[in-house]
Amino acid sequence: MTTSIETTPRRADAATSRYRTFMNRHSSLLPTFAAIVILLVLLVGAQIAFGNFITPRNLSSLLLDNAYLVILAVGMTFVIITGGIDLSVGSVMAFTGILCAKLLADGLPAIVVVPLMILGGAAIGLLIGVLVQYFDVQPFIASLAGLFLARGLSFVVSLSSIKVEDPAILWLQSTRFQLAGWYITPTGIIALLVVAIGVYVMQWTRFGRTIYAIGGSEQSARLMGLPVARTKVLVYVISGVCGGLAGLVLTAYSGAGYPLNGVGTELDAIAAVVIGGTILTGGSGYVLGSLIGVLVYGTITSVISFMGAEQSWTRIIIGALLLLFIVVQRVIVSRADRRR
Amino acid sequence: MSGGARATRHNGVMDEPPPLLELTGTTVRFGAETALDTVDFRMFPGEVHSLMGENGAGKSTLIKALTGAQRLDAGEVRLAGEVVHFATPADALRAGISTVYQEIDLLPNLTVAENICLGREPRRFGMLDWKAMRVRAREVLAGLGLEIDPASLLGTHSLAVQQLVAIARAISTDVRVLVLDEPTSSLDVDEVAELFRVMRDLTQRGVAILFVSHFLEQVYEICDRITVLRNGRLVGEYVPSELLRIDLVQKMLGRSAAELGTRARVEPAAPESVPLLQGDGVTRAPGIHGAGVELAEGEVLGLAGLLGSGRTELARALTGIDRPDAGIITISGQPVDLTSPRKAISLGVVYSSENRRTEGIISELSVQENITLALQAERGILRRMRPQRRRELAMSWIEALDIRPADPDRPAGTLSGGNQQKVLLARLLALSPRVIVLDEPTRGIDVGAKVEIQNLVGELADNGLSVVFISAELEEVLRVASRVAVLRAGRIVETLPSESLTVESLMALVAQPDEFSEAVVAAAAVPASSFPAQPAPSAEGGSPSPPTGGGPE
Numbered sequence: 001m002t003t004s005i006e007t008t009p010r011r012a013d014a015a016t017s018r019y020r021t022f023m024n025r026h027s028s029l030l031p032t033f034a035a036i037v038i039l040l041v042l043l044v045g046a047q048i049a050f051g052n053f054i055t056p057r058n059l060s061s062l063l064l065d066n067a068y069l070v071i072l073a074v075g076m077t078f079v080i081i082t083g084g085i086d087l088s089v090g091s092v093m094a095f096t097g098i099l100c101a102k103l104l105a106d107g108l109p110a111i112v113v114v115p116l117m118i119l120g121g122a123a124i125g126l127l128i129g130v131l132v133q134y135f136d137v138q139p140f141i142a143s144l145a146g147l148f149l150a151r152g153l154s155f156v157v158s159l160s161s162i163k164v165e166d167p168a169i170l171w172l173q174s175t176r177f178q179l180a181g182w183y184i185t186p187t188g189i190i191a192l193l194v195v196a197i198g199v200y201v202m203q204w205t206r207f208g209r210t211i212y213a214i215g216g217s218e219q220s221a222r223l224m225g226l227p228v229a230r231t232k233v234l235v236y237v238i239s240g241v242c243g244g245l246a247g248l249v250l251t252a253y254s255g256a257g258y259p260l261n262g263v264g265t266e267l268d269a270i271a272a273v274v275i276g277g278t279i280l281t282g283g284s285g286y287v288l289g290s291l292i293g294v295l296v297y298g299t300i301t302s303v304i305s306f307m308g309a310e311q312s313w314t315r316i317i318i319g320a321l322l323l324l325f326i327v328v329q330r331v332i333v334s335r336a337d338r339r340r
Numbered sequence: 341m342s343g344g345a346r347a348t349r350h351n352g353v354m355d356e357p358p359p360l361l362e363l364t365g366t367t368v369r370f371g372a373e374t375a376l377d378t379v380d381f382r383m384f385p386g387e388v389h390s391l392m393g394e395n396g397a398g399k400s401t402l403i404k405a406l407t408g409a410q411r412l413d414a415g416e417v418r419l420a421g422e423v424v425h426f427a428t429p430a431d432a433l434r435a436g437i438s439t440v441y442q443e444i445d446l447l448p449n450l451t452v453a454e455n456i457c458l459g460r461e462p463r464r465f466g467m468l469d470w471k472a473m474r475v476r477a478r479e480v481l482a483g484l485g486l487e488i489d490p491a492s493l494l495g496t497h498s499l500a501v502q503q504l505v506a507i508a509r510a511i512s513t514d515v516r517v518l519v520l521d522e523p524t525s526s527l528d529v530d531e532v533a534e535l536f537r538v539m540r541d542l543t544q545r546g547v548a549i550l551f552v553s554h555f556l557e558q559v560y561e562i563c564d565r566i567t568v569l570r571n572g573r574l575v576g577e578y579v580p581s582e583l584l585r586i587d588l589v590q591k592m593l594g595r596s597a598a599e600l601g602t603r604a605r606v607e608p609a610a611p612e613s614v615p616l617l618q619g620d621g622v623t624r625a626p627g628i629h630g631a632g633v634e635l636a637e638g639e640v641l642g643l644a645g646l647l648g649s650g651r652t653e654l655a656r657a658l659t660g661i662d663r664p665d666a667g668i669i670t671i672s673g674q675p676v677d678l679t680s681p682r683k684a685i686s687l688g689v690v691y692s693s694e695n696r697r698t699e700g701i702i703s704e705l706s707v708q709e710n711i712t713l714a715l716q717a718e719r720g721i722l723r724r725m726r727p728q729r730r731r732e733l734a735m736s737w738i739e740a741l742d743i744r745p746a747d748p749d750r751p752a753g754t755l756s757g758g759n760q761q762k763v764l765l766a767r768l769l770a771l772s773p774r775v776i777v778l779d780e781p782t783r784g785i786d787v788g789a790k791v792e793i794q795n796l797v798g799e800l801a802d803n804g805l806s807v808v809f810i811s812a813e814l815e816e817v818l819r820v821a822s823r824v825a826v827l828r829a830g831r832i833v834e835t836l837p838s839e840s841l842t843v844e845s846l847m848a849l850v851a852q853p854d855e856f857s858e859a860v861v862a863a864a865a866v867p868a869s870s871f872p873a874q875p876a877p878s879a880e881g882g883s884p885s886p887p888t889g890g891g892p893e
Contacts, residue, residue, distance in 0.1 A: 024492035028449065204467040206459070209450070213458060216447035223409070223445045224509075225430035226459050283449035 031277030031329055032289035038275075038321070039292055042299045050306050056181035058302070063184065066298040067191035068093065068246040068253065072269040073276070073290040074198040075242025078235045080273055081202075082214045083282025084139035086236060088128060088146030089243040090265035092121050094258070095154040096247030100169070101162035101257025110168040118244040124150055125240020129233035143236075147266070150243075154259040161258040164251055172252035187249045194245065198287035211235060215282030271322050272297050279329050296321070358421055360385045360548045361406065361437075361517050366415035368401050370754065373745065375401040378415070379574045381567055383517060383548040388539060390559045390580075391552050392592055393569035394758075394788040399552060402569065403519055406550075407439045408432035419516075433459075436516030440506045440523055442552075442784055443697060448495030448502075453477035455494050456509045480508045483541075485534045499526045507535065511542060518542060519550045522784050524558055525812075528646065536562050554786050556585055568592055589787060614673045616806050617689065617775050619658055622667035627653030628830040630667065635775060640797060640807045642821030642838065644814055644850050650830040651810050652694055655777045658808070659691035660684030671775075685718060688774035692764050692781060694810070696757065700764045703753025707743065708734035710752045710763050715770045737766035741796065758789025765796070776800070777808040782816060794820050814846045826850055 046053035063070070072089045079086045096117040103113045124146050131142035164170065172190075176183040184192075202208035210231045213221040222228045251257050276293025278285025300321075301314050359382040368376040376398045383389050393399050404410035406417060408426025416423050419435055426432040429439070446455045453474045454461070462472040477490035486504050494502060503526050510518055520539075524532050539549055539562060553559055559566065560580050568575040568591045575591050615634040622631045628650040635641050645651045656662045658669060660678030668675055671687055678684045681691065693699035702710055711734045716725055725733075734748040741762040743755075752763055761781055768776055778797065782790040797820050801807055811817050817824055818838045825835040826849045834849055841849075 021489060021492070024489060024496040025451070027493065027496070200467075206461060206463075206468065209454060209458060209461065209468065212450055213447050216449040217445070220445040220447055223429050223439070223441065224458055225428070225433040227430075283447070 028284040029277070029286070031279070031325065032286050032292065033277075034325070034328060035276050035289060035292045035296060039296050039299065042296065042303065046299070046303045046306065053303075053306065057183075060183045060188075062295060062298045062302065063188045063191065064253075065302075066294050067185075067187045068250040069265070069268060069272060069297065070191040070291055070294045071194045071242050071246040071249060072265065073272045073294050074194050074287055075239035076266075076269045076273045077198065077276075077278055077285060077287050077290045078202075078211060079139070079239045080270070080278050080280060081211050081282055081285050082232060082235050083218070084132060084232070084235065085143060085270070085280075086125075086128065086146075086239045087140065087143040087266050088124060088150055089239060089246070089269055090262035090267075091147045091150035091154065092124050092240060092243030093246040093250055093265065094261040094263075095124075095150040095157070096120050096244045097251040097261055098154045098157045098162065098257035098259050100247060100251050101164050102157050104164055104166045104169065105162055110166050113166075114248060117247055118241055121240040121242070121244025121247065122237050123240070125237040125243070126233065128240070129236030132236065133229050133232045151259075158257070158259060161256050163256045169248075169252050170255065172249070173255070187252055190245065190249060194242065195287060195291050202287050207231060207234070212283060215284070217283075268297060268318075271318050274329075275318075275321055275325050277325075280326070357384060359383060359418075360420055362418040363402070363406060364416055364418070366402065366405055366417075367413045368398075368405060368410060369413050375572050376405065377572045379569065379572070381406075381574070382577075383550060385516075385546045385548050386543045387564040388543060388549045388551050388562050390563040390566045391550060391569065392559065392566055392588065393575075394592055394786040397569040397592070397786075398572040399569055400521070400756075401572075403439070403521055403550070403552070406432070406517075407437055407519060433513070436514055437519065438510035438513055438515045438517070439519040440503075440510045440521065442522040442525070446494055446502060446506055446509070448493065450494060451491050452481075452488060452494050452497070452505055453490035455505055456480055456490075456512055458509075460513065476512070477508070480512045481505070483511075484508055484538055500528065500531060503527060504531065504535075507538070511538070515542070515547055517548045517550065519552075521552045522554070523551070524553055524555060525784055532558065554784070554790070556588070556787075560585065592787060615670075616672060617658065618670045618673075619654075620668045620670075622654065622657050622664050622669065624653060624657050624662055624664045626830075628657060628664075631657075631827070631830065631832045633658070633825055633832055634835070635806050635808060637774075637806055638801050638804045639823065640801045640809055640821045641835075642817035642824040643808060643810045643827060644817050644824050644846055645827030646850055649827040649850070651827055652779055653830070654827065654832075655691060655779050655808060655810055659689050659777050661691055682717075685714070685771060685773070688772075689777070690714075690768040690771055690773040690775070691777045692761075692768055692779060694780035694783060696760055696764065696783075697753075701752045701760045704751055706749045707738065707752050707755070707763055708748035711737050711748075711766045711770060714767045718771060733770065734766075737770065741766055742792070756785070756789075758785035758793070761785060761789070761793060762796075765793075769800075773805065775806045775808070777810075779810045780812065781809075782811060782813070790816070814843050814850065818843060818846060 043054055072093065075089060076086060099120060100113050100117050103116065104110065127149075128139075128142045128146045131137040131145070132139050172186040175186055177185075202211065210221065210226045210228070213224070213226055214228055214231060218228060250261060254261075272293035273285070273290045274280060274293070275296055276286070276289030276291070278289060297318060300317050301311070304311055304313050304317075361383045363379065363381040366376050366379045366381065367374065379398065379402060381402060391399050391402065401410060405412055408429045408431050417426065418424065419437075424435060426435070432439075447458070450458070453470075453476075456477045457473045462469045462476060464472070474490040481488065481490065481504075484504050484507065486501065486508070488497065488501060494505060497505070503523065507520070507523060523535060527535065539551070543549060551559070551563060563580055566578045566580055566583065566588065568578065568588070570592060578588070616637045617635040619631060619633045622633070623629050631650065631654050633641070633654070643651050643654065653662070657664045657667075658678075660681045660683050663679060669678060670676065671689070676687060678687075678689070684690070697703070702713070705713070708731060712725060712730045715733070719725065731748060737743070738746050738748060743759050743762045743766070752760060755763065765781070781797075782793055785793075794816065797807055797809060809817065809820050818841060821838050823835055824838050824841060824846065825832045826846070827833070828850065
């Protein structure tokens with residue numbers, strides 16, 4: 001009787017009802033599915049066009065070349081799902097990277113330097129989080145301040161590129177675990193580990209679900225007794241830590257620290273997250289989706305270099321894709337509104 | 341069960357059990373205004389306690405005070421005899437005080453199961469146990485008689501279901517005090533009955549329930565005791581069986597019910613006149629399918645129908661909010677294409693949404709700005725109203741509609757529901773419309789304010805304004821409207837003068853398909869003044885006045 005208010009289909013056609021159940025449960029996965037479809041289309045299209053695109057070597061390098069972006073995108077996903085944004089990550093990555101190179105050049109061992117990088121990233125994240133939560137500053141503004149701070153700090157550390165010769169750091173990049181033409185470097189492993197931890201935290205911990213709750217409605221989350229303040233500060237700290245890790249990975253990848261690294265990378269990370277199906281207003285999205293988003297981004301980059309075209313086309317295509325995804329998201333959201 | 345306990349409480353002071361929750365000298369100030377003035381309040385285990393009062397009486401503030409959402413300026417809270425301080429709602433929750441707020445405070449982006457379990461999810465090996473979560477949610481929901489997929493997203497369900505999920509969340513903990521703020525406003529009759537059954541179960545377990553509702557019938561049906569507040573002060577604590585409804589209303593209002601008055605209905609327009617607003621075959625999927633409606637000048641047309649019958653959808657289609665898929669809308673006989681609310685407004689047709697907070701008032705803006713908003717928009721950005729003029733205009737509306745507090749600079753969000761509704765009305769009336777569509781203008785506001793708004797609608801119609809009045813309370817529709825259009829499944833099935841209807845016959849029309857309802861209407865078609873005045877429904881055993889007339893099925 002009470003279920004009469006439910007919108008159950010009267011003629012309970014099994015297929016439709018299964019479809020409805022699926023949609024009622026997983027409609028938030030749709031944008032991520034769309035991203036997977038686009039990735040597959042890109043890969044298959046490139047394979048048809050070039051004939052030698054889908055090779056173990058090529059696909060392995062896709063992860064290797066974009067490991068730092070994967071890490072940044074995971075941190076960004078946390079922030080965006082709360083409904084915030086973190087513009088500082090590109091600069092944080094540059095700052096921790098140059099700091100790493102400088103400290104190593106000064107003779108500190110890697111075992112000290114790496115935790116310091118992570119700590120540096122976390123500190124800037126904490127600053128942004130505190131500004132957002134306790135001083136009620138817009139995330140955009142607070143993280144913009146973080147962006148300038150980190151960028152400035154990296155110039156304080158050094159104005160020019162510093163080469164890294166520490167064997168431990170270089171090992172992260174040069175080691176290749178091979179299997180039948182596929183290979184993975186420790187940097188790639190770090191990136192995948194970050195993704196795995198991200199997925200675990202988001203899906204299987206209270207902290208993760210609180211992040212979704214805040215994105216759904218901060219006020220409701222507070223009234224439900226969830227630790228909103230702590231969680232909101234922590235997501236920026238996490239994003240900062242990811243910035244620090246990305247700094248490590250990028251330094252290993254490029255073999256040097258450079259204060260102008262990662263200008264605009266925060267925007268690439270945001271683009272990857274959005275293409276991966278996370279909604280910019282928060283409350284919906286997946287860490288795995290962001291990985292897909294980065295892979296879409298990386299595939300486009302490498303397709304362009306296969307074609308021998310200007311890399312600026314990457315930006316144009318990413319821009320177009322972003323536009324498409326935002327429109328798709330709007331349609332999904334407004335359809336959900338209409339159904340109610 | 342509680343009858344015996346109640347008798348001891350009131351007859352023998354000596355063996356009165358200690359209150360479970362006790363607030364003494366509670367005082368809360370907002371700036372210069374005192375929202376709660378040394379109010380004492382107590383609840384005993386195993387009782388249903390109702391908090392009654394007009395808008396602005398301090399009910400919401402008192403609820404917030406005891407759930408940790410509002411800091412006290414003076415006074416103390418005792419739970420089971422011990423002084424407690426709740427800094428946040430989380431503290432109150434931990435102490436066993438659960439609250440279901442009037443505006444559903446859940447998360448549409450998460451699953452039903454999560455909404456129930458969030459913050460205390462079952463875990464296994466340090467990971468959330470999704471399966472156990474769904475099982476637990478299913479159990480709690482089954483206890484409420486609700487069978488929905490716990491893994492579905494909350495946002496895919498109707499408001500009524502969401503309301504029940506909110507209640508499920510509140511009772512899924514070791515709850516000692518359960519606060520239900522207007523829990524029945526979006527439920528139909530069966531759901532209310534189900535809720536009451538659950539509430540009785542809970543009281544058996546010793547839970548104290550604070551039930552806030554503006555439906556007097558429901559209060560009398562379920563409550564063991566009533567505390568009345570007025571203007572932030574305690575009026576008294578009463579036992580329903582010893583308090584006549586009429587007296588209760590009087591205590592809430594501080595004046596006698598006779599003074600509230602009843603309005604004579606506007607005479608239906610002469611049949612030959614061209615309808616001011618007419619909709620023919622208005623269709624918009626999925627809500628309405630070929631609805632036909634006519635509105636004469638100076639008429640109040642009631643729209644009656646169950647939740648989901650297309651009331652709101654029709655209202656929105658008639659006012660340019662949503663563009664119809666098909667159908668013709670004419671104004672004074674001229675076909676119009678209402679492509680946007682702006683277009684509708686320029687033709688003198690305005691809409692007041694049922695969602696006062698999200699689609700009406702802009703809480704952060706002042707009362708003054710809220711009132712002049714639409715008018716300024718109509719004038720355009722280049723013809724900015726002078727601040728002086730704006731203020732005068734706002735003040736005149738504040739005076740005309742008796743908006744309280746009469747402070748044009750106060751943020752509108754701090755006003756009580758009834759006053760917010762008046763601000764909204766003022767905004768629309770400032771546009772000098774010809775047709776005003778009011779969607780649930782009295783939802784969630786109190787008897788006194790309700791009567792004021794009803795009377796206001798009458799006055800507006802007397803002055804030649806045409807009104808479409810939508811309400812889930814059939815009694816109110818009958819009281820205010822001169823004709824009632826009955827909606828069922830997205831169609832207008834009948835339009836009848838309200839004299840020929842009673843609450844019962846209208847309820848039958850709204851709820852039942854065909855033959856049965858016709859029989860009831862025929863049986864009840866005695867022109868009746870049988871429904872009593874709103875403030876004292878069924879003081880002499882009148883109508884059952886449920887929120888919406890949902891008969892069986």
